Amino acid sequence: MPDATGTRPVGAIDRRSGRGLDWLNFFVANLQTAFGPFIAVYLTQEHWTQGQIGQALSIGTITAMASQMPAGAVVDALRNKHVAAGSAIVAIILSCLMLAVLPFRLPVTVAEILHGFASCMLNPAIAALTLSLVAAASIDGPAGGFAASAALGARFGRNASFASVGNAVAAGLMGGVGWLVSARATFFLGAVLAIPGLLALRAIAHTAPVAGKADNPGGAIGSAVEPPGENVWQGLRRLLRDRRLFAFAVCVALFHLSNAGMLPLAAGQVTRQAGHLAELVIAACILAPQLVVSLLSPRIGRWAGLVGRRPVMLVCFAALPVRGVLMAMGPSPWMIVAIQLLDGLSSAAFGVMMPLVASDLSRGTGRFNLCLGFLGTAMGAGAALSTTLAGAVADVSLPLGFLVLAAAGGACLLAVWLLLAETAPLTKVRPA
Missing domain, CATH: 1.20.1250.20 (MFS general substrate transporter like domains)
Incomplete structure (x- = not known):
């Protein structure tokens, strides 16, 4: 919020974008919770053996590990981080629906792979949005650099706080729905809970990187924008x-x-x-x-x-x-x-x-x-x-x-x- 002089404190993002980022973290945590222990419960009810369930979960884990760096490179390459985050959310919604509608070996495998890669894109994309918003709200100079760094730490902390509350709320809601309705219903609920997340993403302002300011104010914080003319291996x-x-x-x-x-x-x-x-x-x-x-x-x-x-x-x-x-x-x-x-x-x-x-x-x-x-x-x-x-x-x-x-x-x-x-x-x- 603006101070007594009418200016916003260094690194403080506008209220609408801040609220959008809060709720995006909250609802993304809801969406991710569906892929926790609920999969094992659901597939057990669908008469899968423990070995088959373990194989399906292992596919998701291996995909997530193998996708970490490629997904990060994709997010770096996309100048519009909203597209990266929105695409990942839609992909995870599709994974939820695929699991709920088609609890068979091939569709479940595809859903786990899709979810694994999309999750590896989603979290970096949200972090990149945070970085860009704080950078765009910062000023040049050593004092601005310090303030930008402090503001970034506080904002990442706020992200983690809303994600934690979202995890807790989602666990309770999905546990209740699974008990009252069915384990299958938890995945439909996960898909529905993602819709407010997409609306929250729309509330976050688009920031265009400006050399020396929005991209990297005072050299204080990192850049979420891929340098022109440099490929992934050079950056690595x-x-x-x-x-x-x-x-x-x-x-x-x-x-x-x-x-x-x-x-x-x-x-x-x-x-x-x-x-x-x-x-x-x-x-x-x-x-x-x-x-x-x-x-x-x-x-x-x-x-x-x-x-x-x-x-x-x-x-x-x-x-x-x-x-x-x-x-x-x-x-x-x-x-x-x-x-x-x-x-x-x-x-x-x-x-x-x-x-x-x-x-x-x-x-x-x-x-x-x-x-x-x-x-x-x-x-x-x-x-x-x-x-x-x-x-x-x-x-x-x-x-x-x-x-x-x-x-x-x-x-x-x-x-x-x-x-x-x-x-x-x-x-x-x-x-x-």
Whole structure:
């Protein structure tokens, strides 16, 4: 909003676009939730075997991992990020409808592939829209550069907050519809919930990049626009020259190596201890961290803009090893819910830092989404290894499985401390 002088603060986007971005994140989270555990429930009711369900889900996972960098390159190449986001939303709607109408091997496989690639386009496209809006609202100069960086962190935090609330609301709605109607109905609901997301996308202003201002104000934030005359491989080579990219990719992989396997192990422990209350406890383990994420993400974004990325990561990522050690102590089911609140702290920080650091690393390259794709590949690799490793170790000893994941979290902290240089464009000149 404008200040007393009638001007908008540096990096503050207009209200209509801001609201549109809020609701876009909210409804996109609704849409993505349909492709969580509901697929397994639905296909089980359609008399699929567990092996067939596992194969279908694996196809989606492999597609998502393989699509990270190509999808990022596509988003970079499209100057109109609205087209990228809108096309991805429509593709995911089609995936929902295909699953609901045709629960057979080939259509489900096509739906998983379509969803995997579209998801890899959608999240970078939303991040690119955010980047462009904040950049277009910023001014040149060192003070403007600092303010732009701080505003970008706050905006990414707000995105994560609305996405977290959307996830929680969608999980409740789809669970209720699945219980009252059928598992098939959850996919129709997911498709319907995407329509307000398309309307929210229309409310976001189109911003045309201007050299030195909208594209990269004061050199403070990254560019979401592909440089003319440069192909994907040239852009990738430019990114790969930055050692901080590899350092952060190691941090990302270790974070998910520690985090991804934690809740599945805890779910097994809860199932053995809680009996018929297991579903209720597991639901609380999912929803409670989402509440923490929604509350903390905007604050974490502001802190990252004020004090830098590394201090925030060092504080918030410390929740990973602490959570693993506490889980290894064999707590009661409801204590596990309390411990899961630590997941909200670390996940809130990661959800903000992923696009924010990618923006820092891509300054001057125009390869923001390609950078996100590279980091997304590291994230997928860490998550895939986490569940496999945790399950194998837990077969020998459940507490040892949690301790291995805690050790990975400790390694993530060490990587942030020892390998990762500060990426924020902090200056001594701050806006008055």
